[in-house]
Amino acid sequence: MHVHGTPTRTIWPLADCSGVEIIDQTRLPHRYELKRLATWQEAAEAIGVMRVRGAPLIGATAAYGLALAANADTGDAALHAVAASLIETRPTAVNLRWAVERMLAKLLPLAPTQRRDAAWAEAAAICDEDVAQNQAIGRHGLELIRAIRQRKGGTVNVMTHCNAGWLATVDWGTAIAPIYAAFDAGIAVDVWVSETRPRNQGAALTAWELNQHGVPHTVIADNAAGHLMQKGEVDLVIVGADRVAANGDVANKIGTYLKALAAHDNGVSFYVAVPGPTVDFRLASGAGIPIEQRSAREVTHITGRDPDGELAEVQLTPDGSPAANPAFDVTPARLVTGLITERGICKATKEGLAGLYPEQVK
Amino acid sequence: MHVHGTPTRTIWPLADCSGVEIIDQTRLPHRYELKRLATWQEAAEAIGVMRVRGAPLIGATAAYGLALAANADTGDAALHAVAASLIETRPTAVNLRWAVERMLAKLLPLAPTQRRDAAWAEAAAICDEDVAQNQAIGRHGLELIRAIRQRKGGTVNVMTHCNAGWLATVDWGTAIAPIYAAFDAGIAVDVWVSETRPRNQGAALTAWELNQHGVPHTVIADNAAGHLMQKGEVDLVIVGADRVAANGDVANKIGTYLKALAAHDNGVSFYVAVPGPTVDFRLASGAGIPIEQRSAREVTHITGRDPDGELAEVQLTPDGSPAANPAFDVTPARLVTGLITERGICKATKEGLAGLYPEQVK
Numbered sequence: 001m002h003v004h005g006t007p008t009r010t011i012w013p014l015a016d017c018s019g020v021e022i023i024d025q026t027r028l029p030h031r032y033e034l035k036r037l038a039t040w041q042e043a044a045e046a047i048g049v050m051r052v053r054g055a056p057l058i059g060a061t062a063a064y065g066l067a068l069a070a071n072a073d074t075g076d077a078a079l080h081a082v083a084a085s086l087i088e089t090r091p092t093a094v095n096l097r098w099a100v101e102r103m104l105a106k107l108l109p110l111a112p113t114q115r116r117d118a119a120w121a122e123a124a125a126i127c128d129e130d131v132a133q134n135q136a137i138g139r140h141g142l143e144l145i146r147a148i149r150q151r152k153g154g155t156v157n158v159m160t161h162c163n164a165g166w167l168a169t170v171d172w173g174t175a176i177a178p179i180y181a182a183f184d185a186g187i188a189v190d191v192w193v194s195e196t197r198p199r200n201q202g203a204a205l206t207a208w209e210l211n212q213h214g215v216p217h218t219v220i221a222d223n224a225a226g227h228l229m230q231k232g233e234v235d236l237v238i239v240g241a242d243r244v245a246a247n248g249d250v251a252n253k254i255g256t257y258l259k260a261l262a263a264h265d266n267g268v269s270f271y272v273a274v275p276g277p278t279v280d281f282r283l284a285s286g287a288g289i290p291i292e293q294r295s296a297r298e299v300t301h302i303t304g305r306d307p308d309g310e311l312a313e314v315q316l317t318p319d320g321s322p323a324a325n326p327a328f329d330v331t332p333a334r335l336v337t338g339l340i341t342e343r344g345i346c347k348a349t350k351e352g353l354a355g356l357y358p359e360q361v362k
Numbered sequence: 363m364h365v366h367g368t369p370t371r372t373i374w375p376l377a378d379c380s381g382v383e384i385i386d387q388t389r390l391p392h393r394y395e396l397k398r399l400a401t402w403q404e405a406a407e408a409i410g411v412m413r414v415r416g417a418p419l420i421g422a423t424a425a426y427g428l429a430l431a432a433n434a435d436t437g438d439a440a441l442h443a444v445a446a447s448l449i450e451t452r453p454t455a456v457n458l459r460w461a462v463e464r465m466l467a468k469l470l471p472l473a474p475t476q477r478r479d480a481a482w483a484e485a486a487a488i489c490d491e492d493v494a495q496n497q498a499i500g501r502h503g504l505e506l507i508r509a510i511r512q513r514k515g516g517t518v519n520v521m522t523h524c525n526a527g528w529l530a531t532v533d534w535g536t537a538i539a540p541i542y543a544a545f546d547a548g549i550a551v552d553v554w555v556s557e558t559r560p561r562n563q564g565a566a567l568t569a570w571e572l573n574q575h576g577v578p579h580t581v582i583a584d585n586a587a588g589h590l591m592q593k594g595e596v597d598l599v600i601v602g603a604d605r606v607a608a609n610g611d612v613a614n615k616i617g618t619y620l621k622a623l624a625a626h627d628n629g630v631s632f633y634v635a636v637p638g639p640t641v642d643f644r645l646a647s648g649a650g651i652p653i654e655q656r657s658a659r660e661v662t663h664i665t666g667r668d669p670d671g672e673l674a675e676v677q678l679t680p681d682g683s684p685a686a687n688p689a690f691d692v693t694p695a696r697l698v699t700g701l702i703t704e705r706g707i708c709k710a711t712k713e714g715l716a717g718l719y720p721e722q723v724k
Contacts, residue, residue, distance in 0.1 A: 028680075029679065029680035029683075030677075030680075193683075195559070195661070195678070195679075196585070197557070197559055197583040197584060197585055198583045198585075200678055203661075203662075203678050203679045203683075204678065204679070204680075207679050207680050207683040208680045208683075210683075211680050211682050211683055217683065217684075218683075218684050218685060218686050219661055219662065219679050219683050219684070219685040219686075220661065220685065220686050220687075221559040221560045221584075221616065221617070221661055221687070222559060222583075222584050222585050222617070223558070223559055223560075223584050223615075223616040223617025223620065223691075224616050224617070224686065224687070224688050224691075225620065226617070226619040226620045226623065226691055227616060227619065227653070227688050227690075227691035227692075228688070230619070230691065230692070253585075254583065254585040254586050254589060255583070255584070255585025255586075255588070257588040257589065257592070257624070258585065258587065258588045258620040258623070258624060261588065261620070261623040261624060261627055262619070262620060262623060265623055291589070299557070299565075299581055299582065299583055300565075300581065301666070302664060302666065302676070302678070303676070304663070304664065304676025304677050304678045305676055305677045306668075306674060306675075306676050306677075307675070312668060312674060312676050313668075313669070314664070314665070314666025314667055314668050314674050314676055315392075315666050315667045315668075316557070316562055316565050316566065316664070316666045317391065317557075317565045317566070317569050317581050318390075318391035318392075318566075318569050318570045318573050320573050321391075321555075321565075321569040321570075321572075321573055321579065321580075321581050322579075322580050322581070323580060323581040323582065324580050324581075324582050324586065325582075325583070325586070326586055326589050326590070328589075329585075329586075329588055329589035329592065330589075330592070
């Protein structure tokens with residue numbers, strides 16, 4: 001999508017394959033800075049500290065991490081070791097494991113001398129496929145928004161959580177792709193952006209990218225989601241996911257479950273937009289999804305822009321008060337109206353997923 | 363309760379009745395500063411910008427606001443005008459109107475020369491009654507905690523929202539009073555303190571006062587509440603209220619409704635602790651409760667302590683992104699397990715409230 005009017009992806013290789021460049025998302029919305037990753041360790045660090053985040057982009061970055069590793073050593077042992085280290089950087093998103101396993105499946109059968117070029121080609125293919133999948137999610141989700149518009153007229157009010165926009169993917173986004181598609185199709189949309197404490201990916205990233213694209217939006221505290229639904233100010237909720245189990249249970253950013261409960265209580269449709277690689281068909285239900293516990297400091301401190309325009313971190317809690325920081329929760333499939341995938345929309349059930357991905361089920 | 367080991371209330375009159383002193387709660391948890399209010403306008407300002415907040419403390423401050431007004435002019439016209447201005451400072455909490463109307467009912471029948479002394483005496487009585495009511499709430503709520511302790515053993519994990527501790531009242535608090543009572547009775551309690559965006563009364567005030575009293579607690583992002591209940595880490599939720607309608611609907615800090623939904627979905631008891639003056643028997647249901655819309659800046663900016671120890675405000679959102687800030691939501695009575703009042707515990711129904719407050723219903 002556009003940054004200062006220029007079409008931009010979140011990750012791209014240098015022409016000589018000596019490295020990749022990313023947008024450093026820890027600096028947004030106040031600084032737009034690129035960062036060059038020249039080693040797989042730098043790719044792993046970028047994933048771990050969330051310079052890149054979002055399940056699809058984590059997968060793409062891990063794929064390039066293996067390409068960077070192949071610049072140095074294309075042996076089986078080296079690739080296996082790097083793959084294991086990359087998978088450990090974040091536990092919840094399944095795209096990470098998916099991308100790493102796809103890279104290994106492509107590279108290991110080849111002669112070591114062929115692996116470097118193949119790695120860069122495969123990582124690029126993963127990125128291009130992600131973009132195509134997200135565009136397809138956008139087309140399918142657009143029809144939901146169009147139907148609401150035809151039913152009620154006026155502006156369609158969509159609520160989202162965290163950032164599942166183009167910054168969470170290689171381009172276009174998952175949950176926001178239908179919103180971009182609707183906006184580009186001339187349908188009036190307005191987006192409730194919940195700030196998404198503790199890391200504020202909504203207030204920092206979703207607001208920034210909607211701003212760059214010119215899509216009307218309003219930032220709210222996460223706490224306000226239920227009240228707005230009670231007041232009829234939300235027509236549709238669309239969120240992304242870090243992992244969807246085979247039964248349709250959804251692991252996504254902490255707080256998603258609360259929005260799903262409120263949507264259910266108020267008769268508001270609650271959709272989850274996911275590309276195929278985010279569905280973990282090996283996992284029977286959400287109970288098996290590991291929930292990452294992140295640093296308490298993400299709760300006790302926050303970074304913003306001070307009056308001088310500098311980035312500054314401030315402490316929010318009193319000294320001596322501990323904090324806990326589970327980063328994801330699991331929304332039971334019973335609260336999910338449907339899944340928007342690149343192959344179409346299905347119910348959040350085993351049968352619904354099997355209908356769209358028959359090759360994944362025996 | 364204790365501040366640095368010294369018993370302290372949130373508001374008290376100067377000995378010569380020339381003013382009142384408050385703890386400036388906008389400076390907590392990083393600064394403990396007292397502020398002197400010498401005029402009713404200063405009392406109104408303190409309520410409006412939330413130097414004092416919490417339904418009971420707002421009522422107490424408004425009562426002293428009329429006492430301060432009586433220092434200058436005890437005429438009917440002056441008292442009526444001040445009363446109207448004080449009621450307008452915050453729309454949602456009903457204690458404000460209750461305290462102002464009680465003061466007028468006491469003062470207006472008196473000769474103007476008697477009103478000044480009577481005003482200071484009545485405001486002090488309102489404060490003393492608040493403390494006694496909250497201690498009674500603590501005694502009744504303690505039995506809920508004791509019953510959980512007897513059933514499961516070990517530590518009782520209580521979740522709360524916003525600040526309904528002693529800082530929200532004159533002393534003891536409403537929702538936190540049972541926790542203090544349990545702690546003082548030697549029952550092991552641990553409190554999940556949700557930070558309560560956008561103004562962070564949980565992270566700033568509840569954490570601070572629990573810290574001062576030595577009660578174990580852990581701060582969480584508001585988003586984490588549902589996940590912790592899913593994981594069985596919450597035995598009981600207790601919140602306060604700004605206004606309870608005659609049918610048991612509860613207006614409280616924005617985000618309360620989401621916690622009530624999560625508690626209901628996970629079979630966790632959800633109690634609301636309220637003194638009688640917080641129940642608005644004139645209001646049939648929560649649909650009639652006005653919801654205060656506060657400044658967008660409370661969402662887009664936040665104040666904390668910078669690395670030099672200074673209070674600093676930082677901007678969280680990109681320039682150009684608007685924000686909305688509804689300050690309260692209404693939790694339907696069907697999600698409330700019970701109300702903990704100074705007269706005992708009742709169901710959140712018209713009949714339940716009528717049983718405890720028969721004099722309020724025809």
